[in-house]
Amino acid sequence: MKITIKFFARFRERFGNEIVIEATERTTLGDLVRQVAMRDREGYDAIFDSKGAFRTYVIIMQNGRRTEHGEAEHTPVIEGDVIAIFPPVAGG
Amino acid sequence: MKITIKFFARFRERFGNEIVIEATERTTLGDLVRQVAMRDREGYDAIFDSKGAFRTYVIIMQNGRRTEHGEAEHTPVIEGDVIAIFPPVAGG
């Protein structure tokens, strides 16, 4: 199934605007992002700590709704999901 | 000596923009205003209460500076004084 992962700000600079990936059944949101983030060491380290957990400041959205880090580790992705990964916002 | 008394808002509607009056030595600010206000019963009642004291909301300025009611009753006017009498302000 096809999942889109969007990156913004510093994360976009490492991974590009978005990556469309083929995910297998029961893959969690957290695992999918970790898998994709492996493509760039520096990018991975910006998103995950040394134990592979999301760094506290990382914001995750699933189809436009914020997802807590804990929830992301348990929620399986589903066909057509749009995941967004970004650092704290700084608009205004 | 010549003293100018300016009126604003409701008071202006009774007495006009300003009255220039010839005052004698040692006339207090309060007495001078009372004397001028006698010219119009309704105007007098708007400025003074039944005992002849300035109504609490009346604002008095002497040469651009606010004067307390008590002070106005003791301060003699002097040549060239510009007195202003007005109700509470409502700008903005």
Added chain:
Amino acid sequence: MISIQREDVDIGRLIHHAKQRGVGALVVFDGIVRDDDILELELEAYQDIAQKELEQIAHDARERFHLLSVDIIHRIGRLSVGENILIIIVSAGHRKEAYEGSRFILESIKSKVPIWKKELCRNGDRWVPGKRPSDTG
């Protein structure tokens, strides 16, 4: 520009001029004649004193809130519903100073500056009650 005048002003032009070095936030307050069943509003000022007090308020606000610019235009004369009565434009480095400086200026004008308003209505005229020195809020 600190002014008590009959004419309206071009807010866009004033904003443009307020954008000087160091400005990161600009707040405009525009007080407008509201259609409270009135035909027109008539404003009167003790002009020279009101002008001096506006200048003093602008000076105090600059110091206290580190404002980089202050414009105050208070209109007098007859104004129709929807017309500008009072325009305050302040600029500052940061948003907090700009908002608080703007509000301080507005409240100071309402409590201190000798200007009066009369509502001209279909069934008679009415002076807008002013703020007494002892009033709070």
Added chain:
Amino acid sequence: MISIQREDVDIGRLIHHAKQRGVGALVVFDGIVRDDDILELELEAYQDIAQKELEQIAHDARERFHLLSVDIIHRIGRLSVGENILIIIVSAGHRKEAYEGSRFILESIKSKVPIWKKELCRNGDRWVPGKRPSDTG
């Protein structure tokens, strides 16, 4: 008008349109690129989500502060010193609602809306640190 866009807007025209029935106070916030030793500011948004969040913030502010109109224009792309970044125009019956509604909208944008800023400087670029959900003030 709630918009995330590259183009600037005419604030005077927006103010004119905000003057509808019942309006007595109008507050404009204009956030400007400050000359903190930068060449330019580059803004990026998660556009469709940011648009929805701005609309939600405008809706909440209208309800909570009885605002009669809300316009929010957040610019993206490269902006030079002195250019408008964010323009918020609110109108209300009274001043208190207008000031408080404007401030509420600004703080909500800063804490919630997915927009990021990068300072382009002579000696390198720098992402402006964002507000973490746990940060206060």
